[in-house]
Amino acid sequence: MKVSDILSTKGGNVWSIEPGASVFDAMKLMAEKGVGALIVRQGERVAGVISERDYARKVILEGRSSPTTQVREIMTAHVLYAGPEQTVEECMAVMTDKRVRHLPVLEQGRLIGVISIGDLVKAIISEQQFRIEQLEQYIKG
Numbered sequence: 001m002k003v004s005d006i007l008s009t010k011g012g013n014v015w016s017i018e019p020g021a022s023v024f025d026a027m028k029l030m031a032e033k034g035v036g037a038l039i040v041r042q043g044e045r046v047a048g049v050i051s052e053r054d055y056a057r058k059v060i061l062e063g064r065s066s067p068t069t070q071v072r073e074i075m076t077a078h079v080l081y082a083g084p085e086q087t088v089e090e091c092m093a094v095m096t097d098k099r100v101r102h103l104p105v106l107e108q109g110r111l112i113g114v115i116s117i118g119d120l121v122k123a124i125i126s127e128q129q130f131r132i133e134q135l136e137q138y139i140k141g
Contacts, residue, residue: 001087001088001127002084002085002086002088003091003105003113003115004084004085006088006119006120006123007084007112007115010119012112013113014039014111014112014114015029015030015033015035015038015039016038016039016041017038017040017041017050018040019040019042019047019072020072021070021071022069022070023055023064023066023067023070023071023074024067026050026055026071027052027066030052036052036101036102036116037049037050037052037101037114038051039104039111039114040071040072041111044110044111046079046106046111047072048071048075048076048079049075049102050074051101053101054075054076058074059074076100079104080098081103082094082106083105083106084107088120088123091115091120092120092124095117102115103115103116
């Protein structure tokens with residue numbers, strides 16, 4: 001299974017925010033959309049990723065104020081990416097090794113979606129369930 005398969009199922013919605021927005025606005029948008037991270041965009045360029053983990057570690061633990069702290073101050077600027085042709089296993093290895101939970105998906109330099117560790121786990125479980133059903137049919141058959 002490939003990243004493109006996940007995006008065809010979940011869709012290519014990408015929730016994003018500008019680097020100059022407040023962290024409060026970022027957290028509010030995440031809550032409204034039911035996501036754990038946002039892509040930080042400056043125009044069409046991906047400038048970073050801001051996640052709930054960034055908020056917990058860089059705002060709460062450092063005693064900052066979310067209405068007065070800008071996204072650019074706490075975002076992760078070094079962004080790892082996935083391509084639509086990468087396999088679920090390749091992405092899982094990168095996410096596990098680099099300890100990230102979200103990967104923007106780029107195709108020819110254009111942002112086409114975001115996958116999460118949850119998306120990968122769901123895809124793996126679905127694929128395994130399919131194989132189990134196929135084996136059961138073979139045994140019955």
